[in-house]
Amino acid sequence: MHQSPARFTLDPAFEIGEVNPRLYGSFVEHLGRCVYDGLYEPGHPQADETGLRKDVLELIRELGVTTVRYPGGNFVSGYRWEDSVGPAEQRPRRMDLAWHSLETNQFGLAEFIDFCRKTDVEPMMAVNLGTRGVEDAVRLLEYANNPGGTELADLRIAHGAKEPYGIRMWCLGNEMDGPWQIGHKKPEEYARLARETASAMKMVDSKLQLVACGSSGFGMPTFGTWEATVLNECYEQVEYVSLHSYYGFEKGDTDLASFMSCGEDVERYIRGVVATCDHIGAKLKSPKKIMLSYDEWNVWHASRSPMAPPEEDGFAYAPRLLENTYSLADAVLTGSLLIGMLRHADRVTSASLAQLVNVIAPIMTEPGGPAWKQTIFYPFAQASTYGRGRVLRVEPDSPRQDTERFGEVDLLHATAVTDDRTGAVTVFAVNRDLERGLPLEVELRGFGDGLRVVEHLVLDGDDPQACNTLDAPDRVTPRTATGAAVSGRVLRAELTPMSWNVIRLTRAES
Numbered sequence: 001m002h003q004s005p006a007r008f009t010l011d012p013a014f015e016i017g018e019v020n021p022r023l024y025g026s027f028v029e030h031l032g033r034c035v036y037d038g039l040y041e042p043g044h045p046q047a048d049e050t051g052l053r054k055d056v057l058e059l060i061r062e063l064g065v066t067t068v069r070y071p072g073g074n075f076v077s078g079y080r081w082e083d084s085v086g087p088a089e090q091r092p093r094r095m096d097l098a099w100h101s102l103e104t105n106q107f108g109l110a111e112f113i114d115f116c117r118k119t120d121v122e123p124m125m126a127v128n129l130g131t132r133g134v135e136d137a138v139r140l141l142e143y144a145n146n147p148g149g150t151e152l153a154d155l156r157i158a159h160g161a162k163e164p165y166g167i168r169m170w171c172l173g174n175e176m177d178g179p180w181q182i183g184h185k186k187p188e189e190y191a192r193l194a195r196e197t198a199s200a201m202k203m204v205d206s207k208l209q210l211v212a213c214g215s216s217g218f219g220m221p222t223f224g225t226w227e228a229t230v231l232n233e234c235y236e237q238v239e240y241v242s243l244h245s246y247y248g249f250e251k252g253d254t255d256l257a258s259f260m261s262c263g264e265d266v267e268r269y270i271r272g273v274v275a276t277c278d279h280i281g282a283k284l285k286s287p288k289k290i291m292l293s294y295d296e297w298n299v300w301h302a303s304r305s306p307m308a309p310p311e312e313d314g315f316a317y318a319p320r321l322l323e324n325t326y327s328l329a330d331a332v333l334t335g336s337l338l339i340g341m342l343r344h345a346d347r348v349t350s351a352s353l354a355q356l357v358n359v360i361a362p363i364m365t366e367p368g369g370p371a372w373k374q375t376i377f378y379p380f381a382q383a384s385t386y387g388r389g390r391v392l393r394v395e396p397d398s399p400r401q402d403t404e405r406f407g408e409v410d411l412l413h414a415t416a417v418t419d420d421r422t423g424a425v426t427v428f429a430v431n432r433d434l435e436r437g438l439p440l441e442v443e444l445r446g447f448g449d450g451l452r453v454v455e456h457l458v459l460d461g462d463d464p465q466a467c468n469t470l471d472a473p474d475r476v477t478p479r480t481a482t483g484a485a486v487s488g489r490v491l492r493a494e495l496t497p498m499s500w501n502v503i504r505l506t507r508a509e510s
C-alpha cells in the first residue's frame with residue numbers, strides 16, 4: 001500500500017535562526033586510537049613532519065569540521081597540561097586513569113594547535129575541574145593566550161610558539177555530574193567551582209566564551225536540577241551550557257523503529273535545557289540568553305566495543321577502545337540528529353560530533369595502512385557543506401508511526417536552510433519508515449518563481465546493517481536520485497524507506 005504524503009510549507013519570512021558554523025564541530029580526546037595511531041602516527045608513510053597523517057587531515061577537511069573540542073572528555077579530569085608542552089623527548093609518560101591507558105604526551109597542546117591550523121578548525125579547549133581548579137585553569141590560559149611578558153607566556157615562546165594560540169572557547173570541565181568522572185561533584189560543588197573558575201578566566205580576558213557543564217545526558221537522575229543549580233550560580237559568567245547524548249542499538253536490541261526515532265530525544269532534550277536556561281534567566285531578570293553547546297553527540301553502540309584495555313595489558317598504548325563500525329541505519333540516524341539540532345539553531349550554536357578518528361568516529365584508520373570514511377561521514381559532510389545560512393521553520397503534516405520508546409512520531413523528520421547570498425534552499429529530510437517510501441510535498445511560499453531542483457542526494461539501501469570497512473570502504477555511499485522537481489511552486493520528491501535526503505534548490509537563473 002502507498003504511503004500518504006508528508007507535507008510542509010517553507011517561507012523565507014519564518015526563520016528559526018542563523019546556523020552558527022560552530023554547529024559542525026567535532027571532538028578529539030586522548031582516548032584509544034583517536035590521537036595515537038589515529039590522526040597522529042609518526043612513521044606512517046602519510047605522516048607529515050610533525051607526525052600528523054596527511055590522509056586523515058584531508059578527510060577531516062572534506063568532512064567540513066569547524067571546531068574541535070580537546071583534550072577530553074573523561075580524560076580532561078586528570079589532565080596535566082604542563083606535561084604536554086615543551087620538548088617532546090622530555091615529556092613524562094603517565095597513567096591515564098579515565099581510560100586505563102598509557103599517555104606518552106608526545107601529542108600535546110602545541111601539536112593540537114598545529115593540527116587545528118592545518119585543518120582550519122577553531123580549537124575548543126577544556127580545563128580540568130576534576131583533579132584541579134581555578135589556578136591551573138588560569139595558568140593554562142596564560143600559557144596559551146597571553147602574548148608575552150609573563151612567566152608562562154614566555155615559556156610558550158621559549159617552546160617555539162611566538163604567536164599566542166588565541167583560544168576563544170573553553171569548557172569548564174567535563175561531565176562533572178557523572179559518578180564515573182574523576183573528581184565527580186554535587187551540583188552545588190560544581191556550580192561554585194565553575195563560577196570561580198569562569199570569573200578568574202574572565203579577569204584574564206573578558207571576551208572568552210565559556211561552557212558550563214550541563215548534565216552528561218538527558219536521562220541522568222539530576223537532569224534539570226543540575227542545570228538550574230549551575231546556572232543559578234554562574235549565569236552571568238558563562239555563555240553556554242553543555243549537552244551530551246549518545247544513541248545505541250545494542251546487542252540483542254530489536255526495536256529499530258525506536259532507534260531510528262532518537263531525533264525526538266534530541267529535540268526534547270534541547271527544549272528541556274532551553275526551558276531551564278530561560279527559567280533561570282527570567283528569575284535573575286537577566287537580558288542575557290544562554291546558548292547550548294551540544295558538545296558530545298553521536299551514535300554509540302557501547303556493547304559492541306570495549307571501554308578499557310584487557311586487564312593483562314595494564315596501561316596500554318593506543319588500545320582499540322570504543323571502535324564502532326557504523327551501518328547505514330546509523331548514518332540515517334546521524335542525519336536525523338543533525339536535523340534535530342538544526343531545528344533549534346537559534347539556541348544550539350555549538351556542537352561536537354564525538355569523536356573524530358577511530359573512537360566512535362566518522363573516520364577510521366589502520367596503523368601503517370589506509371584511512372576510510374564510515375557511513376556517518378556522509379550526512380555530516382553534506383550538512384556542513386549545504387546547511388549554512390538561515391534555518392527556516394518546518395512544521396510537517398506527516399503520517400505517523402507508533403514507537404515503543406517515544407510513542408507516536410512523525411515518519412518525516414526535516415529541516416530547511418536558505419542561503420540569502422546565493423538564493424539556495426536546501427531541505428534535509430529523513431524518512432523513518434523502515435519499509436515504505438514517503439512522498440514529500442513542500443509548498444514554496446514567498447520565494448517567487450524560479451526555484452528548481454539542483455540535485456537530490458540520498459543515503460539509502462536494502463540492508464540497514466551495511467557498513468564500510470577496511471576491506472569494503474565504499475559499500476555505503478550517497479547516490480543522486482532522480483524525480484524530485486518543482487512544479488507550480490510545489491516541490492515533490494519521493495523519500496525511499498529509511499533514508500537520509502538532501503534536496504538542493506536554487507533559482508533557475510543562477
Ligand code: AHR
Nearest residue numbers: 029073074075174175354
Ligand atoms: O566520548 C566518549 C566519552 O563519553 C567522553 O570521554 C565522555 O565525556 C563521555 O561520557
